[in-house]
Amino acid sequence: MPELPDVEYFRIYLDATSLHKTIDTVDVRAPRILEEVTEAQLRSVLAGRSFQSTRRHGKYVCVEIDAGAEKWLVMHFGMTGRLAYFKDIGDDPKHGRLLIGFENGYFLAFVNQRKFGHIAVAGSPEAFAEAKGLGPDALSIGREDFVARLGKRRGSAKTTLMNQKVLAGIGNIYADEILFQTGVHPKTPVNALDEDMRERLHSVMEDVLHTAIAVMRRHEDFPESFLIPQRHEGGVCPLDGTPLETLELSGRKAYFCPEHQSHEGT
DNA sequence: AGTACCACCTGACGGC
DNA sequence: TGCCGTCAGGTGGTAC
The missing domain is CATH 3.20.190.10 (MutM-like, N-terminal)
Structure with missing residues (x-):
């Protein structure tokens, strides 16, 4: 949890x-x-x-x-x-x-x-x-620091968000949510994201975390626009009902929408 | 630098 | 009912 x-x-x-x-x-x-x-x-x-x-x-x-x-x-x-x-x-x-x-x-x-x-x-x-060796807390890090810390990393967006040395606090569930709401495919290399997209990742991350704290992690209380309530076998994209797909990244399962999360992250 | 894989633990769940 | 494999929101170490 x-x-x-x-x-x-x-x-x-x-x-x-x-x-x-x-x-x-x-x-x-x-x-x-x-x-x-x-x-x-x-x-x-x-x-x-x-x-x-x-x-x-x-x-x-x-x-x-x-x-x-x-x-x-x-x-x-x-x-x-x-x-x-x-x-x-x-x-x-x-x-x-x-x-x-x-x-x-x-x-x-x-x-x-x-x-x-x-x-x-x-x-x-x-x-x-x-x-x-923990990075800054995900809710304390400012936009510029966030963009800078992503730097020129070549790792996938998802594993980078979950890397506690880059920033601390994001795990498997919220990484999926943040990537869904920004339309970024989990495997997109961080260095393929332009500055606008990194800034969007930061603001979406803040919104997602604040919303999650407000609903006290009860999945059924998340807004219907969130991926989290659909993050299970048979779940569908909250935008248009496209069946969600999954893939494995270093042994962790990623749920994503194949229609709304492009590889390029644009 | 990045990724895959294993280990650490316990319990729930589905299949047979 | 019981056994078995699989899976679960994390992290650290190792090997490539």
Whole structure:
């Protein structure tokens, strides 16, 4: 699930549930999700502290632990995941991999069925993004920077949009949506797109991400003009009902409209 | 630089 | 009902 809009929703959810509450307990149920931090270290970083604020960079949620302490909890959800805030420990969600207990008796769970997610501790969101080599966040990057970062890349439009080192936050679903709305075929090499088309990609990307955040990732709530509700076997182009086609790019499935997404991207 | 392929995990779903 | 292959919105490493 989690691409930028989903992760933004998790961030807002954490803000609404878990700020400014003293942390009592830290229960790591799947140690393999911890990245370069031990369970004991995580516990000592969190116990007795409280979450102060949140940030998001691409698909990562960063949570500030105490003000000005230069300690941030960083979460990535992999392909499956969410946060769950609940009161009774008997109601703990299935696949809760990290449970943080607060003094008010409530818990925040990092839910991650496939364990592809990660939990890390960093000095700051910027330091973490730098260490990971992440590009700028897809919702923060300006038009000129976006156009410049696409540069003269020869890779396909889709894999480039999904490359977290180019820009952070776009995954398989939203890459398909952005390319559909700009009329660009997923395999079009980036260096075949003229400047106008790159600028359009940027503005469509912003619109798509903002819309997705607004509908809180419920596919059925997307506008009918979007590809996403049709992104399944038998789906058709929302413009004129042309059956969608699929292709594989590095093992990821791309859905696209053969009528409205030309190779040239013009 | 770009792409393909595998690995990491778990569960849902369709076919037989 | 049960088994099996396939697929799922991510990322990192390797090999070419």
